[in-house]
Amino acid sequence: MHIGDQTVAELGEDSLLARIVPTMPAGQTLVGNGDDAAVLPTISGSVIACADILVQDRHFRTEWSTGADVGWRATMANLSDISAMGGRATHVLVSLVLPTTTPVDWVDDLALGVAEACAAGREAWGHPVGVAGGDLSSGREIAVAVTALGTLDGGRPLTRSGAQIGDTLALGGTLGMSAAGLALGKDGTIPREEGPAADAWRVFRRPAPPLALGRAAAAAGATAAMDISDGLGRDALRLARASGVHVQIGMARPSAALVEVARLLDVPDAVAQAAQWWRSGGEDHALLATFPQGNELPAGFTPIGAVTDVADGGRVSFAEASDGSLGWDHFAGVEEG
Amino acid sequence: MHIGDQTVAELGEDSLLARIVPTMPAGQTLVGNGDDAAVLPTISGSVIACADILVQDRHFRTEWSTGADVGWRATMANLSDISAMGGRATHVLVSLVLPTTTPVDWVDDLALGVAEACAAGREAWGHPVGVAGGDLSSGREIAVAVTALGTLDGGRPLTRSGAQIGDTLALGGTLGMSAAGLALGKDGTIPREEGPAADAWRVFRRPAPPLALGRAAAAAGATAAMDISDGLGRDALRLARASGVHVQIGMARPSAALVEVARLLDVPDAVAQAAQWWRSGGEDHALLATFPQGNELPAGFTPIGAVTDVADGGRVSFAEASDGSLGWDHFAGVEEG
Numbered sequence: 325m326h327i328g329d330q331t332v333a334e335l336g337e338d339s340l341l342a343r344i345v346p347t348m349p350a351g352q353t354l355v356g357n358g359d360d361a362a363v364l365p366t367i368s369g370s371v372i373a374c375a376d377i378l379v380q381d382r383h384f385r386t387e388w389s390t391g392a393d394v395g396w397r398a399t400m401a402n403l404s405d406i407s408a409m410g411g412r413a414t415h416v417l418v419s420l421v422l423p424t425t426t427p428v429d430w431v432d433d434l435a436l437g438v439a440e441a442c443a444a445g446r447e448a449w450g451h452p453v454g455v456a457g458g459d460l461s462s463g464r465e466i467a468v469a470v471t472a473l474g475t476l477d478g479g480r481p482l483t484r485s486g487a488q489i490g491d492t493l494a495l496g497g498t499l500g501m502s503a504a505g506l507a508l509g510k511d512g513t514i515p516r517e518e519g520p521a522a523d524a525w526r527v528f529r530r531p532a533p534p535l536a537l538g539r540a541a542a543a544a545g546a547t548a549a550m551d552i553s554d555g556l557g558r559d560a561l562r563l564a565r566a567s568g569v570h571v572q573i574g575m576a577r578p579s580a581a582l583v584e585v586a587r588l589l590d591v592p593d594a595v596a597q598a599a600q601w602w603r604s605g606g607e608d609h610a611l612l613a614t615f616p617q618g619n620e621l622p623a624g625f626t627p628i629g630a631v632t633d634v635a636d637g638g639r640v641s642f643a644e645a646s647d648g649s650l651g652w653d654h655f656a657g658v659e660e661g
Numbered sequence: 662m663h664i665g666d667q668t669v670a671e672l673g674e675d676s677l678l679a680r681i682v683p684t685m686p687a688g689q690t691l692v693g694n695g696d697d698a699a700v701l702p703t704i705s706g707s708v709i710a711c712a713d714i715l716v717q718d719r720h721f722r723t724e725w726s727t728g729a730d731v732g733w734r735a736t737m738a739n740l741s742d743i744s745a746m747g748g749r750a751t752h753v754l755v756s757l758v759l760p761t762t763t764p765v766d767w768v769d770d771l772a773l774g775v776a777e778a779c780a781a782g783r784e785a786w787g788h789p790v791g792v793a794g795g796d797l798s799s800g801r802e803i804a805v806a807v808t809a810l811g812t813l814d815g816g817r818p819l820t821r822s823g824a825q826i827g828d829t830l831a832l833g834g835t836l837g838m839s840a841a842g843l844a845l846g847k848d849g850t851i852p853r854e855e856g857p858a859a860d861a862w863r864v865f866r867r868p869a870p871p872l873a874l875g876r877a878a879a880a881a882g883a884t885a886a887m888d889i890s891d892g893l894g895r896d897a898l899r900l901a902r903a904s905g906v907h908v909q910i911g912m913a914r915p916s917a918a919l920v921e922v923a924r925l926l927d928v929p930d931a932v933a934q935a936a937q938w939w940r941s942g943g944e945d946h947a948l949l950a951t952f953p954q955g956n957e958l959p960a961g962f963t964p965i966g967a968v969t970d971v972a973d974g975g976r977v978s979f980a981e982a983s984d985g986s987l988g989w990d991h992f993a994g995v996e997e998g
């Protein structure tokens with residue numbers, strides 16, 4: 325029951341858990357929430373596992389993101405990683421650090437966002453995604469640590485290291501929209517009406533990775549795949565390094581929506597700004613994959629480049645010069661021009 | 662390489678990872694660290710999963726605990742939960758929140774503690790325990806979020822809900838030593854010489870759960886088991902509730918070491934203080950289990966009580982009155998006398 329602006333300290337840990345746990349999807353379990361650990365059925369001889377942690381004022385601001393946005397984003401970042409292995413998620417575990425003054429409403433809302441992200445996973449994969457456990461602690465700032473578990477259903481994993489010379493580089497999902505949304509927030513231009521700006525603002529708060537595409541890529545013979553969370557340039561370089569290849573990326577393909585957001589922000593060159601968001605914006609959680617030349621790309625993928633040469637240590641080049649900085653450190657090895 | 666008092670901000674995230682990841686045990690993996698997610702082999706048709714998060718100044722103080730102590734404790738709390746299900750751990754994932762001013766040395770030391778705890782798991786179970794992934798973020802205070810995965814090797818899980826009327830209640834491991842160590846710390850009485858006080862101080866900083874006993878309990882026909890992390894009284898009540906039974910616990914059995922630590926602290930009644938630590942002290946991560954009457958207890962277990970009646974909602978009673986408060990909220994249902 326909602327009791328005004330009650331804090332988590334006033335409610336207490338046990339009551340908070342008793343309130344939230346029943347609202348979470350359970351997924352398939354042999355032993356569920358409430359014991360020392362959960363016991364989860366495995367479909368085949370392996371389990372996929374990954375972890376991500378979001379911290380207040382580092383990854384989100386409570387002025388911009390609701391609790392549900394934060395719960396969604398922390399969960400979705402992990403579901404996207406599972407998808408990028410060619411798998412589907414089956415369960416998440418969620419550990420929270422909450423200041424004692426956190427409103428219970430905010431935590432309810434965070435739980436709702438976790439459940440909504442699990443429902444989106446179920447929608448994409450046709451199987452339930454459950455919350456199998458977690459932990460609670462007080463602390464000075466909010467932190468949300470999510471671990472996701474998943475399955476390949478007997479399929480092969482899509483790693484970063486399998487790209488071959490001649491492969492087509494393909495993209496699923498959007499690029500740059502989250503960065504554009506962040507730019508709107510920093511500019512104080514929070515959109516009030518539907519349109520490209522509202523779309524960017526939504527992707528920034530609630531990225532919508534193309535969760536079904538990881539398995540589609542594996543089925544279509546993809547040689548490598550990865551989740552783009554730090555920007556196309558930086559993440560393509562990671563794939564290039566892992567595979568020991570030179571990845572050439574064609575002309576930037578910023579969407580009309582990206583260009584329109586750039587225009588709203590009154591930058592000197594809106595198209596160049598949009599292209600930069602496309603090349604280096606992170607957090608959309610698009611899927612990057614390589615396919616043997618001639619393989620038909622699954623619906624949802626667009627070709628954006630090719631694997632052209634062997635390159636020890638990896639190399640990425642873009643087909644045209646960027647007018648702005650790519651904005652990432654540790655970027656040695658990326659060429660433009 | 663060690664470079665004086667360099668901070669994590671000076672070193673940078675990628676360099677910090679490049680430094681630490683190779684020092685971690687890998688365990689058995691199909692796809693290891695460095696991809697979007699790890700792919701881990703499963704031995705049988707299930708995986709055990711649990712999570713715990715430790716936060717600076719809530720669970721540890723950097724004045725009292727080294728980085729290695731914190732890494733050990735965060736990992737061990739999870740390994741103990743896996744053991745309490747009757748399983749063994751195979752992998753952990755470790756997500757860290759680190760203030761930018763954290764010395765790199767401290768993080769190196771934390772990684773060492775994680776590796777040492779994994780090695781202790783390997784020692785107890787005869788199989789490797791690996792670090793399969795994790796995440797890093799900056800933040801205002803240190804937080805260590807660990808998820809552990811494990812296997813039952815085809816065995817049955819030991820839940821909290823299986824205790825039966827007539828069962829013997831048995832304890833594996835120590836009780837109260839961590840609470841006694843904490844009391845020493847709060848008193849400013851940090852022991853300098855070996856002895857009971859040093860032992861308590863060690864258990865407080867580095868709890869040593871009886872990791873092999875979970876599987877031993879399962880093999881010996883245990884009906885229920887759980888990790889004691891919040892004190893015997895509180896955790897026995899959880900088991901009693903889950904099983905719907907009345908658990909009667911006999912006379913407190915504080916060790917001579919506990920009594921000696923209480924004497925050092927100059928409390929009015931050292932034996933009563935030791936008994937209270939035994940009844941309500943948390944964080945030793947002892948193992949509580951129930952066995953059918955007449956079953957021989959595995960080596961390492963001591964009988965401390967019995968399951969005597971059905972009790973809706975669960976009930977725990979102690980055979981003698983405590984002279985002090987049990988010190989936990991949400992303790993309704995515990996009786997003394």
